[in-house]
Amino acid sequence: MFDAHAHLQDARLAAVLDDVVRRAEALSGVCCCGTSPEDWAALERLAGGVLPFALVPAFGVHPWWAGGLPAEWVGQLEDALARHPGAAVGEVGLDGVRDTVPAAAQEAVLTAQLELAARLGRPVVLHGARAWERLAEVLAPFSGRLPAFVLHGFGGSSEALRRLLALGGRVSFAGTVCAPRAARARAAAAAVPEDRLLVETDSPDLFPVGGLPAGGALAAGAPLNQPANLSLVLEEVARLRACPAEALADLTERNARQAFGLAACPGRVGFTLGDGEEAV
Numbered sequence: 001m002f003d004a005h006a007h008l009q010d011a012r013l014a015a016v017l018d019d020v021v022r023r024a025e026a027l028s029g030v031c032c033c034g035t036s037p038e039d040w041a042a043l044e045r046l047a048g049g050v051l052p053f054a055l056v057p058a059f060g061v062h063p064w065w066a067g068g069l070p071a072e073w074v075g076q077l078e079d080a081l082a083r084h085p086g087a088a089v090g091e092v093g094l095d096g097v098r099d100t101v102p103a104a105a106q107e108a109v110l111t112a113q114l115e116l117a118a119r120l121g122r123p124v125v126l127h128g129a130r131a132w133e134r135l136a137e138v139l140a141p142f143s144g145r146l147p148a149f150v151l152h153g154f155g156g157s158s159e160a161l162r163r164l165l166a167l168g169g170r171v172s173f174a175g176t177v178c179a180p181r182a183a184r185a186r187a188a189a190a191a192v193p194e195d196r197l198l199v200e201t202d203s204p205d206l207f208p209v210g211g212l213p214a215g216g217a218l219a220a221g222a223p224l225n226q227p228a229n230l231s232l233v234l235e236e237v238a239r240l241r242a243c244p245a246e247a248l249a250d251l252t253e254r255n256a257r258q259a260f261g262l263a264a265c266p267g268r269v270g271f272t273l274g275d276g277e278e279a280v
């Protein structure tokens, strides 16, 4: 099992992180995404620690935090990526849910990060809540220049999905698919081609129906999520696709390894790549 999107450096998890990591022993990997220059140092500390799974760090500025950045933020991002040759760029993107950062500012910050990812040859982890169509437009000129990009927590329309797949996107689904009202996410989870499908928890957010709380503080009234709950996401996506959950776990893990180019992420125990799997 590979959790394609989480935020284990999130301060809300700090008090329970040891337990969260221990309970995630069944996972082989977690892509852990930064959200602003303020959490990159905590992410670097986590990436330098000893963990029972492969941790792929991603450094980036989330659209919620794209306002009021320090002047030197692009240089800081490039430095963090240089220190972590196996790191991706993320969580970056566009957000149509909150209006705290104007769309033009979000796009400027996203474009700068896509340019950097293209120049450095890094995969990208993208957020596009209620902005998937616009995200496809911004991504179009970059699609051939990025080794891979992953649409995280996808919940867009079938047309947005079609456009993003046509650009070469991989699509990751979170615990929202477990909610019956999440019709778009559930339809998309059934429709994404096998070789583009990933799963994630977005811990500590998006606590899934029936999940095990991480403990600690509550996030906006919902329990804190943890990577151990990935099995629930896998089971639900497997139901939607009418396939065995175990096969889906293997498939999505293989897809995540390819997306994140794990051959370039050395030194993690229990994590070996098969022949040819490092090709992205």
Ligand SMILES: [Zn+2]
Pocket (backbone or CB within 6 Å): 005, 006, 007, 033, 091, 202
């Ligand atoms: Zn996230």
